[in-house]
Amino acid sequence: MKSPPDVKNRRPSPDRPRGRPRSLEARRAILKATHELLAEGGLSSVTIEGIAARAGVGKPTIYRTWPNAHAVAMAALMESDDSGESAAAMSRRTAEPAPKPNERPSSALTALRAQLHEIARVFSAALGRCVTLMIAASEQDTELSKAFRNQFVLARRNEGRAFLAAAMSNGEIRRDLDIDVALDLIYAPVFYRLLMGHAPLTSRFIDDVLNLALQGISTTARRKP
Amino acid sequence: MKSPPDVKNRRPSPDRPRGRPRSLEARRAILKATHELLAEGGLSSVTIEGIAARAGVGKPTIYRTWPNAHAVAMAALMESDDSGESAAAMSRRTAEPAPKPNERPSSALTALRAQLHEIARVFSAALGRCVTLMIAASEQDTELSKAFRNQFVLARRNEGRAFLAAAMSNGEIRRDLDIDVALDLIYAPVFYRLLMGHAPLTSRFIDDVLNLALQGISTTARRKP
Amino acid sequence: MKSPPDVKNRRPSPDRPRGRPRSLEARRAILKATHELLAEGGLSSVTIEGIAARAGVGKPTIYRTWPNAHAVAMAALMESDDSGESAAAMSRRTAEPAPKPNERPSSALTALRAQLHEIARVFSAALGRCVTLMIAASEQDTELSKAFRNQFVLARRNEGRAFLAAAMSNGEIRRDLDIDVALDLIYAPVFYRLLMGHAPLTSRFIDDVLNLALQGISTTARRKP
Amino acid sequence: MKSPPDVKNRRPSPDRPRGRPRSLEARRAILKATHELLAEGGLSSVTIEGIAARAGVGKPTIYRTWPNAHAVAMAALMESDDSGESAAAMSRRTAEPAPKPNERPSSALTALRAQLHEIARVFSAALGRCVTLMIAASEQDTELSKAFRNQFVLARRNEGRAFLAAAMSNGEIRRDLDIDVALDLIYAPVFYRLLMGHAPLTSRFIDDVLNLALQGISTTARRKP
DNA sequence: GGATAATCGAGACGGTACGTCGCGTCTTCAT
DNA sequence: ATGAAGACGCGACGTACCGTCTCGATTATCC
Numbered sequence: 001m002k003s004p005p006d007v008k009n010r011r012p013s014p015d016r017p018r019g020r021p022r023s024l025e026a027r028r029a030i031l032k033a034t035h036e037l038l039a040e041g042g043l044s045s046v047t048i049e050g051i052a053a054r055a056g057v058g059k060p061t062i063y064r065t066w067p068n069a070h071a072v073a074m075a076a077l078m079e080s081d082d083s084g085e086s087a088a089a090m091s092r093r094t095a096e097p098a099p100k101p102n103e104r105p106s107s108a109l110t111a112l113r114a115q116l117h118e119i120a121r122v123f124s125a126a127l128g129r130c131v132t133l134m135i136a137a138s139e140q141d142t143e144l145s146k147a148f149r150n151q152f153v154l155a156r157r158n159e160g161r162a163f164l165a166a167a168m169s170n171g172e173i174r175r176d177l178d179i180d181v182a183l184d185l186i187y188a189p190v191f192y193r194l195l196m197g198h199a200p201l202t203s204r205f206i207d208d209v210l211n212l213a214l215q216g217i218s219t220t221a222r223r224k225p
Numbered sequence: 226m227k228s229p230p231d232v233k234n235r236r237p238s239p240d241r242p243r244g245r246p247r248s249l250e251a252r253r254a255i256l257k258a259t260h261e262l263l264a265e266g267g268l269s270s271v272t273i274e275g276i277a278a279r280a281g282v283g284k285p286t287i288y289r290t291w292p293n294a295h296a297v298a299m300a301a302l303m304e305s306d307d308s309g310e311s312a313a314a315m316s317r318r319t320a321e322p323a324p325k326p327n328e329r330p331s332s333a334l335t336a337l338r339a340q341l342h343e344i345a346r347v348f349s350a351a352l353g354r355c356v357t358l359m360i361a362a363s364e365q366d367t368e369l370s371k372a373f374r375n376q377f378v379l380a381r382r383n384e385g386r387a388f389l390a391a392a393m394s395n396g397e398i399r400r401d402l403d404i405d406v407a408l409d410l411i412y413a414p415v416f417y418r419l420l421m422g423h424a425p426l427t428s429r430f431i432d433d434v435l436n437l438a439l440q441g442i443s444t445t446a447r448r449k450p
Numbered sequence: 451m452k453s454p455p456d457v458k459n460r461r462p463s464p465d466r467p468r469g470r471p472r473s474l475e476a477r478r479a480i481l482k483a484t485h486e487l488l489a490e491g492g493l494s495s496v497t498i499e500g501i502a503a504r505a506g507v508g509k510p511t512i513y514r515t516w517p518n519a520h521a522v523a524m525a526a527l528m529e530s531d532d533s534g535e536s537a538a539a540m541s542r543r544t545a546e547p548a549p550k551p552n553e554r555p556s557s558a559l560t561a562l563r564a565q566l567h568e569i570a571r572v573f574s575a576a577l578g579r580c581v582t583l584m585i586a587a588s589e590q591d592t593e594l595s596k597a598f599r600n601q602f603v604l605a606r607r608n609e610g611r612a613f614l615a616a617a618m619s620n621g622e623i624r625r626d627l628d629i630d631v632a633l634d635l636i637y638a639p640v641f642y643r644l645l646m647g648h649a650p651l652t653s654r655f656i657d658d659v660l661n662l663a664l665q666g667i668s669t670t671a672r673r674k675p
Numbered sequence: 676m677k678s679p680p681d682v683k684n685r686r687p688s689p690d691r692p693r694g695r696p697r698s699l700e701a702r703r704a705i706l707k708a709t710h711e712l713l714a715e716g717g718l719s720s721v722t723i724e725g726i727a728a729r730a731g732v733g734k735p736t737i738y739r740t741w742p743n744a745h746a747v748a749m750a751a752l753m754e755s756d757d758s759g760e761s762a763a764a765m766s767r768r769t770a771e772p773a774p775k776p777n778e779r780p781s782s783a784l785t786a787l788r789a790q791l792h793e794i795a796r797v798f799s800a801a802l803g804r805c806v807t808l809m810i811a812a813s814e815q816d817t818e819l820s821k822a823f824r825n826q827f828v829l830a831r832r833n834e835g836r837a838f839l840a841a842a843m844s845n846g847e848i849r850r851d852l853d854i855d856v857a858l859d860l861i862y863a864p865v866f867y868r869l870l871m872g873h874a875p876l877t878s879r880f881i882d883d884v885l886n887l888a889l890q891g892i893s894t895t896a897r898r899k900p
Numbered sequence: 901g902g903a904t905a906a907t908c909g910a911g912a913c914g915g916t917a918c919g920t921c922g923c924g925t926c927t928t929c930a931t
Numbered sequence: 932a933t934g935a936a937g938a939c940g941c942g943a944c945g946t947a948c949c950g951t952c953t954c955g956a957t958t959a960t961c962c
Contacts, residue, residue, distance in 0.1 A: 026934075049922060058935040063924065136361040136420040153421055180424060181433045184414040189406075192413030195361045195420070196378055199405060208406040212438075245912045245953045274943060283914045288945070473908070499948055508909045513950070586811040586870040603871055630874060631883040634864040639856075642863030645811040645870070646828055649855060658856040666891025698927095698939065724917055733940045738919070 029055035030062055034076035035127075043130050043137075046073045070138065074148045077131055108166035109214070112186070115163070116206050119156060120190050124201055132194055157183055173214075185213050247290070254280035255287055259301035260352075268355050271298045295363065299373045302356055306376060333391035334439070337411070340388070341431050344381060345415050349426055357419055382408055398439075411438050479505040480512055484526035485577075493580050496523045520588065524598045527581055531601065558616035559664075562636070565613070566656050569606060570640050574651055582644055607633055623664075635663050704730035705737055709751035718805050721748045745813065749823045752806055756826060783841035784889075787861070790838070791881050794831060795865050799876055807869055832858055848889075860888050 033054035037046045048069050052059045066072045122128050131152050138145040160183055167173045173182075189209045193201040258280035262271045271294050277284045291297045347353050356377050363370040385408055392398045398407075414434045418426040483505035487496045498519050502509045516522045572578050581602050588595040610633055617623045623632075639659045643651040708730035712721045721744050727734045741747045797803050806827050813820040835858055842848045848857075864884045868876040 023933080047922060048924080052935090056935080058937080059924080060926085060936095061934060064934095068924085069922095133361055136358060149421065149423065154423060157423070177437075178433055181414075181430065181437060184417055184424075184430075185410065185434060185437055188413035188417035189409040191420070192409055192416055195416070196374060198374065198379060198382070199409075205406065205409075208403055209410060212402075212406055212410055215440075243910045243955080245910075247912060248953095251913075272943060273945080277914095281914080283916090284945080285915090285947090286913065289912070293945090294943095476908075497948060498950080502910095506909080508907095508911080509950080510910095510952085511908065514907080518950085519948095583811055586808055599871065599873065604873060607873070627887075628883055631864075631880065631887055634867055634874075634880075635860065635884060635887055638863035638867035639859040641867055641870070642859055645866070646824060648824065648829060648832070649859075655856065655859075658853055659860060662852075662856055662860055662891070663888070664891055666887070666889055701939075722917060723919080727940095731940085733942090734919080735921085735941090736939065739938070743919090744917095 026055070026057050026061050027065065030057055030065075030072065031076045031079050033057075034072050035080050038073060038076060038130050039126060042126070043073060043133055046070075048072070066144075070134065071142075071144050073130070074134060074138075074144055077127065077134070078148060078151050080127075108163045108170070109172060112160055112163040112167075113207070113210055115156065115159060116186065116190065116210060117203060119187070120201055120203070120206055123190070123194055129194065132191060136195065157187065160187065182213070186210060248286075251280070251282050251286055252290065255282055255290075255297065256301045256304045258282075259297050260305050263298060263301060263352060263355050267351070268298060268358055271295075273297070291369075295359065296367075296369050298355070299359060299363070299369055302352065302359070303373060303376050305352075333388045333395070334397060337385055337388040337392075338432070338435055340381065340384060341411065341415065341435060342428060344412070345426055345428070345431055348415070348419055354419065357416060361420065382412060385412065407438070411435060473511075476505070476507050476511050477515065480507055480515075480522065481526045481529050483507075484522050485530050488523060488526060488580050489576060492576070493523060493583055496520075498522070516594075520584065521592075521594050523580070524584060524588075524594055527577065527584070528598060528601055530577075558613045558620070559622060562610055562613040562617075563657070563660055565606065565609060566636065566640065566660060567653060569637070570651055570653070570656055573640070573644055579644065582641060586645065607637065610637065632663070636660060698736075701730070701732050701736055702740065705732055705740075705747065706751045706754050708732075709747050710755050713748060713751060713802060713805050717801070718748060718808055721745075723747070741819075745809065746817075746819050748805070749809060749813070749819055752802065752809070753823060753826050755802075783838045783845070784847060787835055787838040787842075788882070788885055790831065790834060791861065791865065791885060792878060794862070795876055795878070795881055798865070798869055804869065807866060811870065832862060835862065857888070861885060 030051055033051050034046055037050055037054065046069050048059055048062055051057070051069070051072060052062060062072060066075060123132060135145075135149055135153065138148070161179055164173065164177075164179050164182060168175060168177065168179075186209065190201065190206065193199055193205065199205075255276055258276050259271055261279065262275055273284055273287055273294050276282070276294070276297060277287055287297060291300060348357055360374055360378065363373070386404055389398060389402075389404050389407060393400060393402065393404075411434065415426065415431065418424055418430065424430075480501055483501050484496055487500055487504065496519050498509055498512055501507070501519070501522060502512060512522060516525060573582060585595075585599055585603065588598070611629055614623060614627075614629050614632060618625060618627065618629075636659065640651065640656065643649055643655065649655075705726055708726045709721055711729065712725055723734055723737055723744050726732070726744070726747060727737060737747060741750060798807055810824055810828065813823070836854055839848060839852075839854050839857060843850060843852065843854075861884065865876065865881065868874055868880065874880075
């Protein structure tokens with residue numbers, strides 16, 4: 001900000017531990033350490049003291065940025081969230097034909113199905129369980145909590161909402177649908193199985209859920225004699 | 226040390242524990258105190274020391290029976306579970322006509338709807354949130370955890386399974402249905418909204434979910450021209 | 451052992467208590483266990499629970515006889531006290547000539563010297579330290595405490611008193627002597643070194659102490675005709 | 676910041692501990708509380724929890740400095756030791772003529788006598804008993820234990836050694852004396868009576884002990900020219 | 901012989917204190 | 932004037948023993 005306008009992110013010399021550009025480095029170390037702790041021992045092993053020790057950082061440095069260990073964990077998970085890829089990419093990867101309910105599905109419904117599989121994949125992993133748990137356990141009104149929920153749940157939900165809207169506009173699903181209800185109908189069972197653990201979260205199950213939901217909300221279901 | 230080898234027919238009564246039996250009174254006081262703490266401050270205010278102090282009990286007395294505060298909370302919630310009433314009773318209480326999808330529903334579907342409303346009511350309360358949270362947060366493999374999940378989730382789920390079976394047998398829902406998937410489709414959205422908090426869990430929502438699910442799984446949906 | 455029912459410890463006294471008599475066997479097991487614990491871990495490892503567990507005995511059985519662990523330890527040490535042998539026996543065993551102050555000593559002083567060596571030997575052992583510690587640490591007014599002190603300290607002291615009286619009567623020591631002070635002068639240094647640990651308690655030291663006590667440390671004492 | 680390599684005479688001070696230094700205030704509060712507890716209830720009423728509560732301090736703050744309650748008690752007694760005054764001061768205060776053995780004593784022996792009386796006075800008090808007990812009960816090899824013994828026993832003993840050396844150099848006591856033995860002969864009876872409690876520790880007794888130690892108890896010692 | 905009674909083992913009870921861990925705040929020093 | 936290091940007051944943890952109190956079973960004496 002003073003004489004050199006670009007001093008900040010200067011990192012051509014890796015041996016520059018001279019001054020104190022430690023801040024960014026510290027942040028990264030903190031999030032990395034937290035991520036490792038999460039992966040190793042789950043949410044309950046994330047403590048401020050543990051993070052500070054592993055990151056080689058003072059506790060106040062952590063508290064300067066986050067209010068508690070929960071928040072650091074959230075930040076670490078958000079930072080490392082690799083699931084931001086587009087639904088197209090997901091659709092491409094999981095290029096399965098997918099069991100069709102009764103008609104050939106549009107690309108919108110195909111993408112929705114792919115997204116569901118992707119969600120199941122991500123959240124079945126160890127860190128995914130942490131995410132779900134943290135959403136469930138967090139106070140619902142903090143800023144970070146909302147951001148977290150937004151990134152991990154609502155972003156996908158909005159993507160799904162777009163899929164449904166597309167499907168609606170091309171006549172694949174009913175026009176009188178309450179999309180929020182429909183979205184819950186589709187996404188909820190995945191998390192339900194994850195959390196309750198009463199039955200495994202298989203790929204088959206996801207297809208079944210979607211088929212069942214579709215037969216309810218699709219226009220084909222409305223056909224009456 | 227009498228060496229005479231006269232083996233008495235001393236029956237060791239291997240089933241009955243030796244020593245002073247555990248105090249029912251203490252157990253009750255502990256669970257009552259825990260229940261109060263849960264209701265007042267939520268899951269995080271349930272500490273062994275707090276329970277012991279409020280129940281007028283020593284900490285070791287608690288640890289003798291439960292391994293940690295989480296387990297005591299589970300036990301307290303299970304003990305005080307007043308939701309064991311029959312679906313008939315629930316149906317009677319919530320004697321609403323319920324918005325019908327498109328036909329007059331059988332008593333089975335009516336009971337299912339009543340049960341869903343009841344579940345939403347119970348789990349929306351403060352203690353209900355605790356229950357959900359504890360299910361989500363608990364290690365899945367302990368004995369108590371399984372019992373807890375069984376009592377609060379699977380018991381209702383089994384009741385629901387009976388409803389669906391009845392509805393299936395009288396032709397209201399499709400015979401080719403995977404009931405486990407259908408059950409998740411119906412119950413999951415309730416808990417999803419509870420945990421995620423992205424939208425309120427209204428009575429209207431429950432009806433909507435059920436209607437939507439029914440239109441997917443009911444035979445009327447299969448009618449094609 | 452079993453056929454004669456009266457051999458055991460049947461007392462003819464009609465005021466014998468009603469119920470089941472206390473088990474001698476249990477008492478022995480308790481004292482044995484306590485003794486082992488004392489030898490293994492010192493005074494601090496003697497706990498009622500530890501004794502009960504090792505002796506295969508219920509805790510109330512211990513409390514029925516002794517008021518606390520300290521008392522059991524005292525009893526165990528008193529029971530196992532092998533130092534009750536006569537000074538004559540000791541004198542016989544440690545038949546050393548002993549460095550004489552300036553004259554040939556009477557048998558009384560020889561016996562005193564032998565007793566001092568014996569005391570040092572016994573109290574230098576692990577259990578001896580326990581004894582000293584317990585005397586020092588015990589409340590001074592209990593019955594058991596007095597008995598303990600009496601057995602381990604005063605009995606020897608009284609023996610020593612007899613030695614000094616004999617020596618006095620045959621003119622070896624001064625007649626105007628306060629024997630209690632003289633006894634303390636002789637016995638105290640042994641325990642002092644044991645407890646303070648500032649210097650080792652050697653056999654040489656004991657001889658030196660006795661010689662010095664006999665002769666005095668002032669130059670005036672050495673003058674001879 | 677980096678061009679001038681050592682503008683300041685910054686010493687690396689590798690010995691100085693990093694981080695926040697320990698609070699002198701807390702330390703003082705802890706020792707004060709411990710001292711009060713010792714005075715009120717003796718050694719057994721010194722508990723970490725009690726100290727923490729009375730000092731308004733957290734338990735870890737205590738454990739950060741001392742390993743157990745015993746050590747805190749030692750530190751408290753050492754800190755509050757008011758007996759460091761010189762023997763001259765003691766001699767001045769207790770300006771008694773002192774019963775002379777047979778000659779007018781030198782100032783060295785007078786000072787020794789005064790010191791003995793002072794020791795008896797200090798150790799007869801409640802806290803003095805604690806000190807003796809703790810010396811007796813403590814493991815002998817810890818650092819603190821040695822320091823404690825050094826302060827309370829050996830310091831006085833060294834003073835006494837100086838007295839004896841002075842008396843020896845001016846011909847009052849024998850030159851062939853083993854001073855360590857002589858010191859034990861003089862100091863031991865005081866502590867012996869304190870610990871054993873078989874007889875009171877009177878002022879008279881102290882004089883008697885000193886006289887007897889000086890003269891010896893044997894008849895041969897009384898011969899004068 | 902049957903009732904009575906004290907003892908036995910076992911172990912749960914209400915407690916106290918232990919020594920540890922983590923919290924979130926603070927203070928100090930080095931950069 | 933920021934950041935690491937770490938001590939602080941605090942609160943809860945889970946454990947070890949305390950000394951007391953049931954339990955059912957086991958011996959003895961007395962009626």
